[in-house]
Amino acid sequence: MTRRGGFFASLAAFTIALTPVHAQVDFSGAWAPLFHEDLPERLPGPELGDYMGIPINDAARLRADSYDADRISVVSEYQCRPHGGDYSMRGLSNMRIDAIIDPVTEQLVAWHTRMGFQEMERTIWLDDRPHPGPLAPHTWQGFSTARWDGNMMNVYTTHLKESYMRRNGLPRSDRATFTEHWVRHGNYLTVTTLITDPVFLTEPLVRSQSWVLDPGQRMGRDICEYNQEVPKPRPDYVPSHMPDTNPFLKEVSDWYGLPSPVLRGGAETMYPEYRQKIGKPERPKEKCDRYCNCGALDNPTCSAAPRSPR
């Protein structure tokens, strides 16, 4: 081996020594959410009574049927709640991801994420630390650990607080856990989430969200102060519809001309074969008049108002 060859061999060995034993992708930076997936649900929010595509059980269905959105106004403790960790990636916030590096070993210890809305912060640990025991407190974002599988980061989250599966009252329990698969393709980040909930789901719920790198963004503060917005008719009042009395559940069927059973959700409604079963719309609309062309350039905010023809 020549001296030059020896130098390059040493350089190569040094470089290999610096390379992590497992593949790692750099997720750090500022990211903006992309809304091409599930936009009407994510931007204006889901319609009341629309549980389509969610593998809920009867308990979740009745909870959602009984849900009265007045609860957020009347029960002030709800007002400053952030999304749960499983939902936060579907929200409207920009996101900043910082790497937490061990200053002694220079190894990546964790990713720290921060969202604009409600200043949601989350740490995803990569140092093989154990999850807390069953008596430890639960948080909105839960406790997350991750491992690499090639270029994909697999995240497992436990210790969630009770929250929502969908923002129309569909509940998600504090016994739920979720797994995420984080994949970066150039400037795009895709996170696929699988939620398991023994209390409200009969099968795992799978959703995905995408992000684009957005280095110019500046994240501000979002400090929420809760306040009683509506007087309570009595001190122990919690707004809720009695079973089978919610007058708003039928609206979504009327607006979209969809058969009511489809909207009731359940595992069956997740699968493509269900389209064969539901048949044609009961009252097909001649033209779209609600959330039309949602997310397109002429309707980026997904307005519910009818769009005038161009």
Added chain:
Amino acid sequence: MSFLRKTAWAAFALAGCLAAQQPDFDKVEMQVQHVQGGVYMITGAGGNTAVQVGNDGVLIVDTQFAPLAQKLMTEIRKLNRGPVLFIVNTHFHPDHVGGNAALAQMIGAARGPGRSDGVAPLKIVAHENVLNRLTQKVVNQPPFPDQGLPVDEYFTPFKDLHINGEAVFLYHEPNAHTDGDSVVLFRGSDVVATGDIFTPGAYPFVDVEHGGSVQGEIAALDHILELTVPSKTQEGGTYVIPGHGRICDEADVVEFRDMVVIIRDRIQNLLKKEMTLDQIKAARPSRDYDTEYVGPNSFVQADQFVEAIYKSLTKKSK
């Protein structure tokens, strides 16, 4: 035998059912969680124990079952070697007062003033209704040991004391889980111990036979929410040690309170339709909460919770 005596020990029999669900006490392992400030939660079998430690010594809230007293004391001594100055009982059920006498014996403290060996006297504190329940004699039941009786009882709406550098408040919550419930606020540590008024993941046992009521339960939960102040994003801040289950905060109590109110309202609505208890049970007004609050080892089943609400609502209307 008076009705009161019968019902007092019926509770013990009921708690015996609870005990029957417990594992072999020899196999129970104590788990210690630091909650916040000077307050810890020790979990074994029976109710949770809250322990506050500091320069003055030790204050214990609830003592689990008698056979676990040694294990409980072993864990407490790992936290603090100082004198045990107070035992507080949140209510009279045996899974919360069972260890009183054994702990008092271990501590070796004479009760009351007049002790001359320099050891601070142990005080056992509870609402007076706890003392009343524990001193009612029942046929075929041994009397509650004198050494474990909460003779430092209070009858006022609240009692305060200062220990380990912080104010500690005992609030009487009338007719909630029982008629003698106390909620304990550690003001400096910012921790609340609720007793069985709050049992996350399980329906509350509204002990109507011993003065409990769903109205009092809701009022007590509302009071706990007044005592708790969440930190940023509505979590943390004041931590809550429930009667059974994991460490919680205000948001967890809100979910629990809302559950109790919503099911109460549904049963009230069915009562307006003049439905009987059997009809109300058949309507299953709690069915969307059962998957969350009833498990294979639950102490309170859905029907029992519905019945307790029914009884307390109809009792009120008499």
